[in-house]
Amino acid sequence: MLEGRSTVGRMTDRIYHVQGMTCGHCVQAVTAELTAVDGVAGVAVDLESGAVTVSGDGFTDEAVAAAVEEAGYELAP
Numbered sequence: 600m601l602e603g604r605s606t607v608g609r610m611t612d613r614i615y616h617v618q619g620m621t622c623g624h625c626v627q628a629v630t631a632e633l634t635a636v637d638g639v640a641g642v643a644v645d646l647e648s649g650a651v652t653v654s655g656d657g658f659t660d661e662a663v664a665a666a667v668e669e670a671g672y673e674l675a676p
């Protein structure tokens with residue numbers, strides 16, 4: 600936690616693991632779907648590890664899982 604970091608509202612970062620992404624198009628598809636989720640302000644995908652960092656305010660794990668599935672991938676259990 601960085602003190603003095605200015606954020607609007609209560610921004611949260613949550614890290615998910617997405618299975619099945621193999622290239623930049625996968626990253627784009629997942630990013631586009633997640634960006635459209637209510638409350639999501641930013642999405643960062645690490646293709647190599649499958650780690651997807653979602654930042655924002657008020658988004659739910661369920662909405663994230665649904666968006667990932669919409670893009671054609673699955674969250675790791």
Ligand SMILES: [Cu+2]
Pocket residue numbers: 620621622623624625626
């Ligand atoms: Cu791909």
